[in-house]
Amino acid sequence: MSTTGENVEVAVIGAGSIGLAVAYYLVREYGVSRIALIDPRDPMSLTSAQSGENYRNWWPNPTMTAFTDDSIRLMEEIARETGNRINMTRRGYALVTRREDPHDLIEDLYRGYAGQADTLIRFHNGSNPHSSYRPASSAAWEDAPEGVDVLCDRSLIRQTFPAYAEDVATVLHVRRAGSISGQQLGQYMLEQIKAAGGKLIRGELVAIEGTSPFGLSVSTGDGNLLIGAESVVNAAGPFLKDVARMLGEDLPVSCIYQQKISFEDHERAVPRSLPFSIDLDGQTLDWTEEERAILAEDPTTSRLTQFITGGIHCRPDGAETGKWIKLGWAFNERPSNPHEPEPMDNYFPDIVLRAASRLQPALKTYIGRLPRGAHHYGGYYTLTEENWPLIGPMKTPGAFVAGALSGFGTMAACASGSICAAWVTGNEPASYARRLSLERHNDPAFMAELTALQGRGLL
Template identity: 60%
Template sequence: MTVREETTDVAIVGAGNIGLAVAYYLVVRHGVTNVTLVDSGDPMAMTSAQSGENYRNWWPHPTMTAYTDHAIDLLEEIAEASGNRIHMNRRGYALVTRRERPEDLIAELYKGYGDGGTGQIRIHEGGSAAIYHPPISADWKTAPDSVDVIVDRNLIRSHFPSLAPDVATIFHIRRAGDISGQQLGQYMLEAVRNAGGRIKRAAVESIDAGSTFALNLRTTEGQTKLRADRLVNAAGPFFSKVANMLGEDLPLSYIYQQKIAFEDREGAIPRDLPFTIDLDGQELAWTEEEREVLACDPDAALLLRQLPGGVHRRPEGSPDGRWIKLGWAYNTTPGDPEGEPPLDPNYPDVVLRGASRLHPGLRAYLGRLPRGTRHYGGYYAMTPENWPLIGPMRTPGAFMAGALSGFGTMAATATGAVCAAWMTGAELPAYASTLSLDRYADAVLMAELHESASKGVL
């Protein structure tokens, strides 16, 4: 049987936001237009469709801060060029704790912002002369920058009245907010198609690497072959699988994380609330009967233990909308992205209980979530240090852009721009080699990351 064969300059495996961003920056910055994105499903249909759609430049290491600052710069360029088609806003991130002036977290904040931290961080305490600007406007052009650390309970009560009264400290990250990940992807896809790039709907069954790459594909019409001079692995939850086709192993695990979204008919979450994260761990208050039921299931029994911090919530949509999102990345057990999505029926109740500790108004929904509540999830592809892998693979001519566990939408632009720069020999940002496989040869850096208590997982 004759197998139909096609050719392309660049084949990108994966048509989520990351693959689209690589194609976009190849097209708009480097004039590489003979690009083919290969995906077995629709563009942005897998992990990209499950995104929390948030962005922030807060990270516990300056390399990741520089990377996400770069990504936000590029998001702003797209927002400006498109008339803010991506619905970019800047209410910020509010990281909340019940600890009084937590010096370790403040020190971590300064470390994450590096040499510029001193000028970016404002401390608000009793008698402070620093002026705190609440998130009155969500306009990314006019909202304040930098970080406000509020350790004044009266100031917290004044500006965040919906929070529980035991909150003692808020870290308000101002260069943060949310966007429409679907609109971002669609904008990039249109630019790629207008330049002559294309989407090929097919499953990659194997890859033969030689002077060129031969991708053996399965389509609804049968077997085909796509030959490419260069290859990009942007396969999201199948990142390792594509690497294995090239005879490469990557240090990755795949962890399923879930979220819920529903109509906030009780108005528990103010519409101008920043993306708010409870940093404190907690043990949920189950009844004795509930504890007995959970204890009978080995998986559910984990919910009886102390759960980590990180439960978060934010308003969804326009200021006059009513939907909200809740999430809590407490799962740490790797899974199989090729299996059935392991949605946990307990999750909506768990995340609601956890979130209601910080927002008591959410207790109105315990046991009575509104009809139409959406429960969904996706796999986080994670390196042990929770940094991405962007740049050359070990196979000549192959590149990668992945392992963006929970920060794929916010960092897609920088990921695409950096991968495209690697591919074309263009100038790279200072952080680029540290986010490639090169970092594993830096014993000092890897020891530092291994010892770090925080990896920025939210």
């Protein structure tokens, strides 16, 4: 049985961090109150629930740096307004390598910070006084400096980060970086949306008819609900392509499943004051000869005996006085269908522990003996080939997209919401916004430039 629902100005498909942010900034910046958030699940319960909840303004391109800088600024506004309800911290990102001259990483820094690079990038080596560098003395985001400190002095690295392995030669300490509570951010936004008159509709979108105004058919527990909407925003996360097909379109995205673990660090292997630490160096995992032989015999595990690209990351999780830590490694490159069962890898906890212990040797104590209550989980990175988001108009008049934010959805949600809200209401978005939209794919020279980048900022 079908029932007719009310007409709304904007229907946002997806109540994850991005969909909530779009609706929030429609309310906050443009006074749009007749909004329907449509999702069959609880808000923030799918991909957003698996977020690492980190943020940084480090990117190998000035457009993405400006984009995340804006998003961090917007998160700071919310932190101020709410008494830091979102638990914003700023101990930074520590990008670590054993290379003494990582010129490609330095080039990426200069490219990303562009005209501000000379003032924002600071080098600390044997000829540079150590007194000019200070690690984060507290987790307070208001106290942290801007820019990045490049530590090229092994003695300074050992003094500052004694938990790291002794072979570390260079640390890039990105300072405008840290963590937030993505769930609290989403909950705050949802409260503001509802207070302004917006509605959350629990149901599965099954069809979109016509063009602006659109007719949306939503399957709910009480039957089929028909909703009229002047504009539609596709913020469906891993299901972006599904919604696009309902509009007769295709989007150039794929879904790649990535995993993490978290557990109580009873042995205090990871200092609570440690920045979010990323080992940039690839490695061959340290198996025993017997383990290596067993793994090599099975085609499904033989890859674990081969060289794996870098990007293993670790950080303290929760309160300063807590014990939990998170480990992740986005090394999977095989796309998956988000409609199928999640491709959870039972080997992952052991893999990530072995890899992380190369940078932080004290973690070896947990190999083969994870604490009771350890959490192994995963989520989909929905991404374009160049790993840039899609925010802006779709081909269908009145339809917009906000997604493909792979592993940076939480940190970029605010800017994504603000930019998309501007597009929806016919206002001028940020100066760089067209580069984040589908429009960039019509510029072969720009796309070739992105393809030529040494890194995609994928962590």
